[in-house]
Amino acid sequence: MLENKKIGFIGAGVMGKAIIGGLIESGFVKKESIFASEINQELANNVSNELGIDTSTDNKKIAEGSDILFICTKPFVMKDVLDEIKNNLTENTLVISIAAGVSSETIEDCINKPVPVIRTMPNTPVLVKEGMVALCRGKYVTDEHIELAKNLFEQTGKCIEVPEKLINTVTGISGSGPAFMYLIIDALADGGVKKGLPKKTAIELAAQTALGAAKMILETGKHPAILKDEVTTPGGTTIAGLMTMEEHGIRSALAKTVQNTAEKADELG
Numbered sequence: 001m002l003e004n005k006k007i008g009f010i011g012a013g014v015m016g017k018a019i020i021g022g023l024i025e026s027g028f029v030k031k032e033s034i035f036a037s038e039i040n041q042e043l044a045n046n047v048s049n050e051l052g053i054d055t056s057t058d059n060k061k062i063a064e065g066s067d068i069l070f071i072c073t074k075p076f077v078m079k080d081v082l083d084e085i086k087n088n089l090t091e092n093t094l095v096i097s098i099a100a101g102v103s104s105e106t107i108e109d110c111i112n113k114p115v116p117v118i119r120t121m122p123n124t125p126v127l128v129k130e131g132m133v134a135l136c137r138g139k140y141v142t143d144e145h146i147e148l149a150k151n152l153f154e155q156t157g158k159c160i161e162v163p164e165k166l167i168n169t170v171t172g173i174s175g176s177g178p179a180f181m182y183l184i185i186d187a188l189a190d191g192g193v194k195k196g197l198p199k200k201t202a203i204e205l206a207a208q209t210a211l212g213a214a215k216m217i218l219e220t221g222k223h224p225a226i227l228k229d230e231v232t233t234p235g236g237t238t239i240a241g242l243m244t245m246e247e248h249g250i251r252s253a254l255a256k257t258v259q260n261t262a263e264k265a266d267e268l269g
Ligand SMILES: NC(=O)c1ccc[n+]([C@@H]2O[C@H](COP(=O)([O-])OP(=O)(O)OC[C@H]3O[C@@H](n4cnc5c(N)ncnc54)[C@H](OP(=O)(O)O)[C@@H]3O)[C@@H](O)[C@H]2O)c1
Pocket: 010, 011, 012, 013, 014, 015, 016, 037, 038, 039, 043, 059, 072, 073, 074, 075, 077, 081, 098, 099, 100, 101, 121, 122, 123, 124, 175, 176
């Protein structure tokens, strides 16, 4: 359990709420240690009712009272938010940004004093403890800051450190990835519906299969191509399906999806 640290969130939308929810669910952080600010009173009240935490519309107050400050607003409002709160940050505040495409250098320049900044790319499965978070260190960050951030995120899934030049590529795989996986699962389920399965059953089959396949890769450590070959009988059903996927270019479509997403994150920066 993390004691004696106040954790603030500026912006508690989809991703902010997923991180808060995941941390509370883990039991590693007490609800009473988490505070969030939102842009208007109605949103702040909704977040408070939904998550049972104290909320405010005063970003400065949240920044000032936090040992660890998550900034979870959209990238295009980051600069305004940082201008607003920079005088309320000290060298003892650990700032953790989740904004896609906004570099730690940009954040440090806006704050304009030696405040430690960790830039991260989380994903929404943090809410169900299966998140994938990548983080990179700003110039005032120590190993202890990284350990603290990793410790927090590991309560909600996996967390790795990457060099900042690769973080936009991470966005293309795991940051935006849940949406890609939802589309793939929905498409597989539609195939089942075409062949007469109820959609709910088809989604359950597809989602559990995606989960199982992912676990096979992570827990056996085997290359996905080896696992694929292991379930592909010569002349059987699976190779017929695989050939269809290859004919329709799914491999290059998915690789290009990651590339375009990463390039969009570069543009945002
Ligand atoms: N969603 C994802 O899967 C995902 C994954 C990885 C990273 N991210 C990153 O996470 C960040 C947040 O994304 P999101 O999807 O959670 O967006 P979101 O749902 O729009 O959440 C942002 C929240 O911040 C509020 N806000 C806007 N301006 C504010 C201000 N000046 N002060 C305080 N709160 C303010 C917004 O209110 P309004 O709605 O009224 O503007 C909204 O509730 C983005 O930078 C994104 O790049 C998202």
